[in-house]
Amino acid sequence: xxxxxxxxxxxxxxxxxxxxxxxxxxxxxxxxxxxxxxxxxxxxxxxxxxxxxxxxxxxxxxxxxxxxxxxxxxxxxxxxxxxxxxxxxxxxxxxxxxxxxxxxxxxxxxxxxxxxxxxxxxxxxxxxxxxxxxxxxxxxxxxxxxxxxxxxxxxxxxxxxxxxxxxxxxxxxxxxxxxxxxxxxxxxxxxxxxxxxxxxxxxxxxxxxxxxxxxxxxxxxxxxxxxxxxxxxxxxxxxxxxxxxxxxxxxxxxxxxxxxxxxxxxxxxxxxxxxxxxxx
Amino acid sequence: xxxxxxxxxxxxxxxxxxxxxxxxxxxxxxxxxxxxxxxxxxxxxxxxxxxxxxxxxxxxxxxxxxxxxxxxxxxxxxxxxxxxxxxxxxxxxxxxxxxxxxxxxxxxxxxxxxxxxxxxxxxxxxxxxxxxxxxxxxxxxxxxxxxxxxxxxxxxxxxxxxxxxxxxxxxxxxxxxxxxxxxxxxxxxxxxxxxxxxxxxxxxxxxxxxxxxxxxxxxxxxxxxxxxxxxxxxxxxxxxxxxxxxxxxxxxxxxxxxxxxxxxxxxxxxxxxxxxxxxx
Numbered sequence: 001x002x003x004x005x006x007x008x009x010x011x012x013x014x015x016x017x018x019x020x021x022x023x024x025x026x027x028x029x030x031x032x033x034x035x036x037x038x039x040x041x042x043x044x045x046x047x048x049x050x051x052x053x054x055x056x057x058x059x060x061x062x063x064x065x066x067x068x069x070x071x072x073x074x075x076x077x078x079x080x081x082x083x084x085x086x087x088x089x090x091x092x093x094x095x096x097x098x099x100x101x102x103x104x105x106x107x108x109x110x111x112x113x114x115x116x117x118x119x120x121x122x123x124x125x126x127x128x129x130x131x132x133x134x135x136x137x138x139x140x141x142x143x144x145x146x147x148x149x150x151x152x153x154x155x156x157x158x159x160x161x162x163x164x165x166x167x168x169x170x171x172x173x174x175x176x177x178x179x180x181x182x183x184x185x186x187x188x189x190x191x192x193x194x195x196x197x198x199x200x201x202x203x204x205x206x207x208x209x210x211x212x213x214x215x216x217x218x219x220x221x222x223x224x225x226x227x228x229x230x231x232x233x234x235x236x237x238x239x240x241x242x243x244x245x246x247x248x249x250x251x252x253x254x255x256x257x258x259x260x261x262x263x264x265x266x267x268x269x270x271x272x273x274x275x276x277x278x279x280x
Numbered sequence: 281x282x283x284x285x286x287x288x289x290x291x292x293x294x295x296x297x298x299x300x301x302x303x304x305x306x307x308x309x310x311x312x313x314x315x316x317x318x319x320x321x322x323x324x325x326x327x328x329x330x331x332x333x334x335x336x337x338x339x340x341x342x343x344x345x346x347x348x349x350x351x352x353x354x355x356x357x358x359x360x361x362x363x364x365x366x367x368x369x370x371x372x373x374x375x376x377x378x379x380x381x382x383x384x385x386x387x388x389x390x391x392x393x394x395x396x397x398x399x400x401x402x403x404x405x406x407x408x409x410x411x412x413x414x415x416x417x418x419x420x421x422x423x424x425x426x427x428x429x430x431x432x433x434x435x436x437x438x439x440x441x442x443x444x445x446x447x448x449x450x451x452x453x454x455x456x457x458x459x460x461x462x463x464x465x466x467x468x469x470x471x472x473x474x475x476x477x478x479x480x481x482x483x484x485x486x487x488x489x490x491x492x493x494x495x496x497x498x499x500x501x502x503x504x505x506x507x508x509x510x511x512x513x514x515x516x517x518x519x520x521x522x523x524x525x526x527x528x529x530x531x532x533x534x535x536x537x538x539x540x541x542x543x544x545x546x547x548x549x550x551x552x553x554x555x556x557x558x559x560x
Binding site: 022024060062063065066067068069072073076094096097098099100101103104106107109110114115123124125126127128129130131145148149150151152153154155156157159160161162164167170171174211216 | 302304340342343345346347348349352353356374376377378379380381383384386387389390394395403404405406407408409410411425428429430431432433434435436437439440441442444447450451454491496
């Protein structure tokens with residue numbers, strides 16, 4: 001999916017919501033455990049209930065890998081289901097990969113050729129040759145970790161460098177040279193508040209993937225105030241607050257309602273910014 | 281496996297070799313492609329031929345994931361085979377994971393509870409709470425990326441900080457506070473030469489996992505000169521130079537020979553250092 005296509009979906013759906021499919025076998029409704037593939041059954045119901053209100057889905061690989069081979073099958077089925085039924089959704093494999101060149105190439109092949117997601121999250125610590133193999137697939141995206149939502153973001157990402165920048169700024173500046181804003185996005189945690197202003201100094205036009213709204217305590221209003229640009233430039237992720245909104249048989253409807261509430265708030269933001277003319 | 285047990289295995293086998301199982305379906309001998317599980321068939325033959333000369337195996341997850349569910353099954357079978365037949369081998373899942381706390385916890389559960397490896401490689405960029413969930417499994421290890429073997433290690437790891445350290449030094453110093461040398465090792469690339477001296481200033485007693493000998497151009501002699509400590513403190517990995525030593529039906533014997541040559545060189549190093557009394 002191109003940047004322009006993503007922006008069109010955002011305007012049409014009046015939403016820049018990404019639903020995080022952090023599907024934990026220990027947290028899904030009990031009655032699903034008798035299904036052949038409980039993770040997929042849960043995801044399918046969540047997707048059907050929320051797709052009208054979001055533009056992206058982000059399964060986090062950890063939750064699928066923790067169940068071994070069966071979990072990976074659930075992941076692949078989820079992506080295939082989205083591809084078949086919701087072709088306008090941007091699919092992010094939240095994998096936070098990164099290895100030496102030939103090995104990163106194997107991961108890229110896995111996610112873009114084999115499973116066919118739109119984007120993969122990648123960790124920057126190993127530098128340019130660990131990221132570039134993900135950038136050779138036309139229409140596919142790298143979403144590079146820059147300033148994450150967790151407390152540990154203070155440990156290294158915020159470290160001041162000899163030249164006065166902080167490490168996350170160096171990651172933004174260096175990686176800008178590796179590809180354009182048609183191929184790279186950045187992970188910036190919703191908990192980072194005014195630091196979005198510093199991020200936007202370096203990458204005014206890039207899309208930012210913003211986790212940390214909801215369970216982690218980030219504020220949508222703050223993210224929009226400091227991070228939105230004229231072409232939206234934001235994909236704001238919510239996982240637990242949506243998918244675990246309710247644990248009864250009615251879980252999917254509750255998730256849909258939760259996604260709808262966020263979408264309505266997002267539509268207001270897009271209207272305030274003049275990106276859409278009127279909320280429908 | 282404890283640090284002491286690992287050291288005992290090193291002395292007994294006169295080897296600190298780790299064989300990297302970077303098993304690429306496109307590189308294994310053609311005749312194996314008719315097997316039910318070609319990756320596992322290859323790994324089993326390589327393991328049987330090399331186990332006498334090494335103390336550790338390191339499957340890199342990228343190579344298995346690139347084949348989807350089937351590849352992950354090959355990975356799990358490989359670990360189970362090692363557990364059953366070669367209980368003295370230290371098994372490293374080279375996964376380079378790292379995520380926010382609850383998600384890192386899922387990865388940890390996957391590798392330590394479900395698949396039961398001894399160690400997982402972890403990326404430090406997201407900081408303390410992304411690493412700690414891997415440290416709650418008794419007897420299990422985190423191997424933290426510090427100074428990697430690739431060219432991209434220059435991009436961020438070598439960056440000079442405001443306090444005069446380089447980033448990899450800050451990673452060493454900070455992470456020393458998270459656990460002892462009984463639970464953390466570090467990845468230091470064989471290509472880093474005299475920088476091993478700087479690493480040893482910060483972590484004199486820790487084991488270092490050293491990739492990059494062989495195909496990537498690192499020198500075993502240099503690694504030993506600058507990086508070995510009185511209790512060895514090194515696991516030197518070789519992947520491609522061993523497992524793809526030959527592509528004929530004789531591939532396993534060639535791999536065994538290659539591992540033997542490296543083991544002999546390592547025995548000399550251990551003897552020179554007085555860690556073993558005589559080479560057997």
